[in-house]
Amino acid sequence: MPTPTPFDSLTDYIALPRVEAVALSPDGTTAVLTVAVLKKDGTGYERALWAVPADGGGTPRRLTRSAKGEAGAAFTGSGDILFVSARPDAEGDADDESGQLWLLPAAGGEARAVTRLAGGVDGIAATASASDRVVLAASLLPSSETIEADAALRAKRKEKKVSAILHDTYPVRYWDHDLGPAQPHLFAVEVGELADTIAAVAEEAVGDAAAADADAGASAADPKPYPATLPRPRDLTPRPGRTLDHAEAVLTPDGSTLVASIEVREQRAGRRAIVTIDTATGERTTLFDEVDVDFEMPAVSHDGTRIAYLRTVKSTPAGPTDYEVWVAGIDGSQPRRIAADWDRWASSLAFDADDEALIATADHDGRGPVFRLPLDGGAPARLTSDDFAYTHVAVDRTSGDLVALRSSWVVPPHPVRIRRDGTVTPLATPAPSPAAPGTITEIETTAEDGARVRGWLLLPEDASAAAPAPLLLWIHGGPLNSWNAWSWRWAPLLAVARGYAVLLPDPALSTGYGLEFIARGWNSWGAKPYTDLLAITDAAEARDDIDESRTAAMGGSFGGYMANWVAGHTDRFRAIVTHASLWALDQFAGTTDSSEYWQRIFTPEAMLEHSPHRFVADIRTPLLVVHGDKDYRVPVGEGLRLWSELAEHHADDEGRMAHRFLYFPDENHWVLKPQHAVVWYETVFAFLAEHVLGQEPARYELLG
Template sequence: MPKTPFESLTDYIALPRVEGLALSPDGARVVLTVATLKSDETAYERALWEVRADGSGVPRRLTRSAKGESGAAFLSNGDAVFVSARPGSDDDDEAAQLWLLPASGGEARPVTRLTGGVSGIAATATASERVILAADLLPSAESIEEDARLRAERKKHKVAAILHDSYPVRYWDHDLGPAAPHLFSLDLGGLEDTVIRELPSASDDGDAAKPYPADLPRPRDLTPRPGRSADAAGVAVTPDGGTVVAAMQVPEGLDLRYRLVSIDVSSGAHTVLFDEPGVDLEWPAIDHAGTRIAFLRTAKSTPAGPTAQELWIAGIDGSGAHRIATDWDRWPAEFAFDADDAALVAVADSDGRAPIFRIPLDGGAVVQLTHDDFAYANLRVDAVAGALFALRSSWVTPPHPVRITADGPVALATPAPLPAVPGTITEVETTVHDGARVRGWLLLPASASADAPAPLLLWIHGGPLNSWNAWSWRWNPNLAVAQGYAVLLPDPGLSTGYGLDFIARGWNAWGAEPFTDLMAITDATEARPDIDETKTAAMGGSFGGYMANWVAGHTDRFRAIVTHASLWALDQFAGTTDLTGYWKSIFTPQAMIDNDPHRFVRDIRSPLLVIHGDHDYRVPIGESLRLWSELTEHFAEPDGTIVHRFLYFPDENHWVLKPQHAVVWYQTVFGFLGEHVHGTTWVRPDALG
């Protein structure tokens, strides 16, 4: 079989990656955000590329800058907007701003100059040139000029302290504060194409005291003194740009919830549309006529069981609210109004895929529109021709743009050619003790056969409310296939895409059905003649790391186990993770004890490779520190050495994202597996000294 990029980690990290998709108002152009490896191979830089929506032509690069571009969107006149820390300064303090690239051609230009920068584009109007921006201001700032002054004072005196008066205080991989999130309205309709000066650095002496530039449109704060409320779970704007509907945050003890708020852009007045204690109301979408909203309603789960994610429709003023698709047992990951406003189109996990569905508003049956083995994301609706656009991927195909019509999906041109993969993919399944069907994907190296069976790597997904259905650049099984492993990607109990009852099988009992499901589908896979059941290993990250720890304490069938960013001691985890309230809501006190992996440390027989990043706030580093200390306590040799290993990244988060760190991660994992599965000599990666 010809060599693929997956045989070499250097070749793999150099593959270009399509990360986002935007559709022009006339449905003729698609803009892709594409990440490529920088020349020094230490990070990725992002640029915007344009492809024709009808599938013709070749990709055309639109942007080039040292800082890169992200968050592309279109204005109603066809101009593109994006977020970038341009100009091409090497100053790490340069704040990202909103930039505009005219449809008529020419260079991009900055259209904001906020000292703290722009966090992202929350929404754009389809019949006006209004943009809704997300940006942060310091809590006591009454204006963007006052924010600039306060930031300059903190910088001058080197103050980094943050005073909190609400929970949470950090999120995933970053501290929250001292600035608070705001939503701003920015009208670009009157923007003149005049000669303007280049953006000065916000660190220039005296710059913070200057008024906001008169030659730029002034952003209008729609959420003065918001606290954390404007850290929204979805923002939509009416076509004329006159009304914003946002899912705004409400603190609820250790937890939080979201309510739907309507904001009149001209007056700034807020009207609460829907607010229910114990219920999340999220991801508003507005129809093309600007008269109705769709949103997701989800009652908070409790240890008694998970709850359904419900699609609701209401008038733009909140009137006539009612649920649709009441019999549809799937969780929509994203949705929008179809071109005729008579239905929603949605993406949802389903049976190991993530197809597109059409959901009529009149109560008609939900119709699945795509029937392939792919997962769809970044769904966009062409309001002119009625076509749909999305990024499509599977475990053997990275994300690439497609156009979907009644005739099916058609691949568009892409600046990131699809690489060959080192093996094949097939579906496997089994029936478990309670009659449930448990399925997964099995990736096989080309060399696997009854005469040369492949060693098996059980790879457990995170979440746990997740499904192995879409390509991941971070967790890529093709790299293991290139090493000769067959890789099993199962969806055990708690996985999405199989209905609420399937999720409930593992609720409040992570060590029960999720574990027995994993062992059952591993048994079924090992029964294949092309699998060597004597050479098996297991690995997982996050919830998958929890399961790897649980597996380690409950079976000795695996020759090696890799546990990344894993939950180890649930009692300490619940109080140190960034979302304590959620974790306390899914376990009873007794279940938290019964399902705690660290109680079974003395039963571990397989060698463990423990991996963690210090900037992981979802699963704090204390989990792996305690795991490592307890492994050392119970398994150290007289000279202090142990068979287990601990790979630590002081400056990485939950995923380990820096390219060279990803290389070290895979080198260490494959070296560890090779040592214990194949008996090869352990070789320390050069980068580890």
């Protein structure tokens, strides 16, 4: 009898605590974890900050506790902890629920608010290692010239219940939220100027009383002065338009210069450029900007003299382009490419402790290792050799070690220390890894063109030749992606706990196998990605512990596209689950939140040739269609049209079908609310049980 695990119960699973981020103190002794736990009512997650020793010993210590939670932890140069929270501010308005910047002193004491912006703080953009200057991201309404004017205009819109947005640029939404009317800005804040004395508070109270007397007859929406006891945010990016929607920023150690990757708008698209901004004067200098090229992911050396960045020529239907790693002087001088023969795409960059190399992460052969890229032209070296993927890598300059989160498909994210010799030591955590059901092994095959295609195969503990397990082919999204890291949303262990073997393949277009492997599926999604999936499914089904007569397929986003394509081209699967899926590519390309990209990487002919909707009449397998109405990357129109055309071609005289449509009116691309994740999995497993295991149809109780 298999040992019970939290994956046997969806209630237990969603209640598992989750480590979401790690930040390292300037002296390298303390790691601060952002940990999410399920709310008492089971409808969301609350986040708190925990401190753990960064050397692998000790025990976790909780730092924050509030009903609104905390996130986005970062350290100032003096070791104070910054975070963003919507917790109540004793000196602010009682009904203000916007997230603000807070500071927890390293010397002890309670956290206090650093900002009181009407629209709140979007996040911490950058901190300086040798200064208490911080740059934060916050949004202002486009006609607001000051933070006071923004507060007044927001109050007026709220009073009149106006939610309308007037756009003059594209796009108008992103993933799961509308863009505007406010526009992101970058503000410099001197947290060292935070006044925290009784005299300062009394002075502000006197000022507030005088202002109240002077403005007794004024409207509540009139501008009010920004609190004198708080350091005034200094706008570094006035009138930004939409150039800072996805800005990436880093400060020099002394906090004097902000290096940022921003967007240069071009019709309905844009390119990324790298600029520097003097944080005292706001003076901006463009370092790198080329037509049809993106400059992204800036990093600054510890001595403040150099920057590293990615340079990527925009892809076209002819093929994908490489992610080039470059370094230059802090003023943009003497730019040069490094690691030119490294056929991997860096997902993060940081300077090593001695500034003589870059520390990078990248997908690699179904894993996500840490690499060292020498600046002197030496060959890249892989620092970690295990089966994990690493994120949130921070460099401890005092020792040269690294602190990071790592995960795999059987171990959720947890903090670790990586020694210079590659030895990995787990750190203490308030969210210990749960026991995983079954086993995980690699599987690979050779595609029809000779390419190696590999993936992970998760097996139930009792799978054997005498009791072969049903197989679930799970296709990843992206498509520029790899099955190499834990996902709380897509959790194959939940299927393993229910007796399924789960195949997680990386077909053509997957990252971590080189540019040529990606190019095999470029501009032809229905060709080699499809045949790769069938080939590796054949290899899995050839095992004696797999029941080839009981197989199903599922996927989300691009995986949903492939699920639809599979449904129209083979009847080998007993059931198919297609989540947030692309159905009619010509329709999708014009309605997604980033239409220019999709229309740029496909030829019109390939978009039509590889569109699943053309094969709806050939579908013979029951489909479970899942879509959220707030999905702006793959708009709900894709799911609605798929459902309509399934009914057109496959409904009986009374309109009934073997297919099902699970619709979430208030969910996005992923379906993130824990109670809805339960509905999702209950419905998926009931659908699979009916068609793969031969069980009676079942309907989750809360679906009515």
